[in-house]
Amino acid sequence: MITLYSKATSNGRKASIMLEETGLAYRVRAMALERREQKEPWFLALNPNGRIPVIVDEDGPRGAPFTVFESAAILTYLAEKAGKFLPPEGRARAEVMTWLTFASTHLTFTGMQVHWQVRLREQGKPHELLAVWQEENARVYGVFEQALADGRPFLAGAAYSIADIAAWPWIHRWRMQEIDFESFPRTKAWYERVGTRDAVRRGLNVPPRDDGL
Amino acid sequence: MAYVPDGQRVGPMFGQANHFRTYAKEKITYAVERYTNEARRLYGVLDKRLTDHEYLAGDFYSIADIATYPWCRAPERRGVSHDEFPNVKRWFQAIDARPAVIRGNAVLEDVPHAELDDKAWDIMFGKAQFQKR
Numbered sequence A: 001m002i003t004l005y006s007k008a009t010s011n012g013r014k015a016s017i018m019l020e021e022t023g024l025a026y027r028v029r030a031m032a033l034e035r036r037e038q039k040e041p042w043f044l045a046l047n048p049n050g051r052i053p054v055i056v057d058e059d060g061p062r063g064a065p066f067t068v069f070e071s072a073a074i075l076t077y078l079a080e081k082a083g084k085f086l087p088p089e090g091r092a093r094a095e096v097m098t099w100l101t102f103a104s105t106h107l108t109f110t111g112m113q114v115h116w117q118v119r120l121r122e123q124g125k126p127h128e129l130l131a132v133w134q135e136e137n138a139r140v141y142g143v144f145e146q147a148l149a150d151g152r153p154f155l156a157g158a159a160y161s162i163a164d165i166a167a168w169p170w171i172h173r174w175r176m177q178e179i180d181f182e183s184f185p186r187t188k189a190w191y192e193r194v195g196t197r198d199a200v201r202r203g204l205n206v207p208p209r210d211d212g213l
Numbered sequence B: 001m002a003y004v005p006d007g008q009r010v011g012p013m014f015g016q017a018n019h020f021r022t023y024a025k026e027k028i029t030y031a032v033e034r035y036t037n038e039a040r041r042l043y044g045v046l047d048k049r050l051t052d053h054e055y056l057a058g059d060f061y062s063i064a065d066i067a068t069y070p071w072c073r074a075p076e077r078r079g080v081s082h083d084e085f086p087n088v089k090r091w092f093q094a095i096d097a098r099p100a101v102i103r104g105n106a107v108l109e110d111v112p113h114a115e116l117d118d119k120a121w122d123i124m125f126g127k128a129q130f131q132k133r
Helices: A010-022 A071-082 A090-122 A130-150 A162-171 A185-195 A198-204 B003-023 B029-049 B063-072 B086-096 B099-106 B118-125
Strands: A002-006 A026-030 A054-057 A066-069
Touching (some): A010 A071, A010 A198, A066 A071, A071 A162, A090 A162, A130 A162
Parallel strands (some): A002 A026
Antiparallel strands (some): A002 A054
């Protein structure tokens, strides 16, 4: 059994969607980020960085419990455990790792900066970096748009992979990011294609959130 | 594996700290503070991990160390001293002395940094960086 420590945020959803996609047995421990539960000593013992998501696999390598933090590491670990969504070797694997890394760094980092600035604006505070990060975010969407230009249905090519799972939850917040989605038609089509998957719909709401985001 | 993406956090955050401390034309106090504090927090995470592990992923040198090491050079650029983080310092010095690292650091070192005039600044940090490429 795997325990997922998470909240249904863009990073948390990478792990919950992956668990739903693989069909591995798991339970959820919802984290109260508003109470900074992720900074409590018991949680820092799982992830010294104090961030969600984290998984603890009771049946880890050699049968011993194993803790994994950082969403990209969780996706890779679960893909290898389930034998799904990450080719075992060669060029196809390198393609997935490339786009997994791009989604985990440029898209995720930029998305976090946009969301931070939007929250400052909502609170009536100075948010002078909002335009800079929105511009960078649009550039990142442009990179996806270019990658999809050869007609590939998924980010790393013909097959759905952990690269798609890493990118999708951040693109899911395109409205909050004030992205002009019509300017990125291939990315929009990819977003809709991935979004119709049952496991993605289920994983979006783990642990359940009631504000419809 | 968990520590390779740690390099993925270190890069962007340290990069922002460098930018707002050194390159930004306007000093935005909040941005300088936020990114400097976050860089310092990440140094703390690395230092804690390295208290009882020789390298980031455990007792062996790995791509996690290779991803993180270059961002730990010139810490003063992000307002941090390695003296505050003794385990990072020990780890950094061990990697810094590896022959392959010394050779890797020398790659492209002879290419001079262009002077950062207004045009170069714009290409690196201004509007031009957002142009489709």
